[in-house]
Amino acid sequence: MTYVMRPARADDLEAMYEMAKLTGGGFTNLPANRPALQAKLQRNEAAIARDDDEIADDLFVMVLEDAETGAIRGTCQIFSRIGGSWPFYSYRITGHTAYSRELDRTFRNRTLQLVTDLEGSSEVGGLFLHPSARAGGLGLLLARSRYLFIAMHRKRFADRLLAELRGIVDAHGNSPFWDGVAGRFFGMGFRDADEFNALNGNQFIADLMPRHPIYVAMISEEAREAIGVPHESGRPAMRMLEEEGFAWENYIDIFDGGPTMTARTDAVKTIANTSSATVTHKAPAHGTKALVATGRLGSFRCCMGRIEVGDDGAIALDPATREALKVADGDQVCWAAR
Structure with missing residues (x-):
């Protein structure tokens, strides 16, 4: 049985929607919402139709197709430049050291700083493999096909690549990081905020999120333990990213606290080779x-x-x-x- 990665088409909408319903929430790039998915497919169509070699606000959507039956068993996405339509926010974990001469003690604290450092990067994301196809190396094909696409269209992508990994979300769709940090400023649960972001963008973050650093020591233990930790289902993806040369450089997702991995585009193993x-x-x-x-x-x-x-x-x-x-x-x- 042979599987092929190809650009998505308009008639892949229902297959993508059915896969989106299986994600379990917290998967911003693959929302279980037909209009949102249709908008992604339209952006993909526009990106494919543009034949020049300039970096723009493109989205490429790929699907994994069974070459014999035509069944769609996976999907992934590539954003050529993030932060074009609206700011791309992350939390950067920073350290702060203070010394008290009277106590003769040094105190080291971590803070979460709201930043847009990663704007202008390209992003690989939206990777989902149907549960029935999670064997035989198909995850490897799904992930690495993006890098071949980038290598074959290199001028349309930035010099830095990032990948956001889903953070810890429980069986009920709740995020301990959201509940302990951002949720306190927004008056809505994680699932509602995540869905709103997927459908409408994250300008509401800029409108409501405080700009001063948040001391990690002041948030709940559950939220602290979720910082930079991928969802259980995302650990294989994190290992694949690390094998490609991606590293975690203390950037996390503002919604669920999952790690944001980064790499220099030309240093990514598959692209370089x-x-x-x-x-x-x-x-x-x-x-x-x-x-x-x-x-x-x-x-x-x-x-x-x-x-x-x-x-x-x-x-x-x-x-x-x-x-x-x-x-x-x-x-x-x-x-x-x-």
Whole structure:
């Protein structure tokens, strides 16, 4: 069975909506709201239609498709530049040290500072894999296909990449971080605030959030323990990000306290190791597993397959990969080792 990553289309709306209902909340980039998802698909269509190489406020939505049945089993998103339509807020964890000569004691305190430091970055997010497909390395395909897309359209993305990981949210959709910090200033629960943000943007944060630092020692123990901790379901994603070269640099989400991972775009492992080659008529004698992609913008397709690179640089693909990517002899592909 072969799965292919491709840009989403308007007729993928219902499949995305059904997946959004399975997220369990706290998944801002994939809200269980048809109009919001439709707006994302429209932004994706506009981004694909724009064929120049300038960085703009683009959103690319990808879906994971079963090449045999056409069933959609996953999705992910790439934002070419965040902070374009409205500010992109984060909390930055900072340290403050004070010394008392009379007590002969040093006090070290952490604070949460509301910042927009990450504006202008590109973002990879919205990654969701259907529960029935969480095996066989499909999560790896889902995540890394974004980096091949970026490598193949490099001028349309910034020099820094970020990824927000969902923070701790309980079975009832409550966030201890929200309850202990931001929720005290907004008069609404986490689910309502998160849904409002997904549908309307976060300008209300700028309107209501206090600008002075918040001392971590003054918030509840439950909220403190949630700072920078990913949701249980996001731990594999965090490990994959770390393997790609992302690191946590003390930025967290203002809603649930989840970690925001960052990396220099050209230093991301998959992007740095992407190569291009011409497809040869030969079939690989044995072959090694690799991520292979072809096409530009709306014709982009990516899958996991077996390849063999010859001494002349030409690449041999196994028949299933050639069929999934719809490539012929002489076509150009990009690939990265598994």
